[in-house]
Amino acid sequence: MFLDGDIIGLTHKDLDAMMEPMTGGKADMVLGIGECAATGTFESFEAITGERLVFRKDIEPMSRTWKRIGYGVEVMMNEAYKQKRVVPVRLPFVSVLIKFDKQDIPDAMISYVKEGRDMLTQIIRDQTDSVKPHARRIIKGVINYLQEAIS
Numbered sequence: 325m326f327l328d329g330d331i332i333g334l335t336h337k338d339l340d341a342m343m344e345p346m347t348g349g350k351a352d353m354v355l356g357i358g359e360c361a362a363t364g365t366f367e368s369f370e371a372i373t374g375e376r377l378v379f380r381k382d383i384e385p386m387s388r389t390w391k392r393i394g395y396g397v398e399v400m401m402n403e404a405y406k407q408k409r410v411v412p413v414r415l416p417f418v419s420v421l422i423k424f425d426k427q428d429i430p431d432a433m434i435s436y437v438k439e440g441r442d443m444l445t446q447i448i449r450d451q452t453d454s455v456k457p458h459a460r461r462i463i464k465g466v467i468n469y470l471q472e473a474i475s
Contacts, residue, residue: 328374330421331358338415342377345411352408353378353401358418372398372443374420378405395439396446403450441470 345351356375
């Protein structure tokens, strides 16, 4: 189970709701979809949620690369599970603090830019296998530029 460290309102009922599709054999991954703390509505980027349930045997081989991926972990997991049974479970009373609730404005903005960089980098990495070598070199150049420009 993956849970964001700054989650608010999570109860045993939410955990039970997330577990049901897994224990019932209906899912390979469960996404816990909470409410966006800032807007009071369900997040428009549901697939980027940090609340997830997966089988250890399936996720362990991927875990070696997580440190270098940063915020791109959710994107990587989505790619790995795109042909599997992924079940979203609504968690209507659960939310996660946004960066502006935890940091001053400049630091929060830097955090959001880094998060976007990591996600974009992972999306590019996921697509590199399906392109020709010349395009792959260009994509690697873009990734390197993003890493240097934002760091």
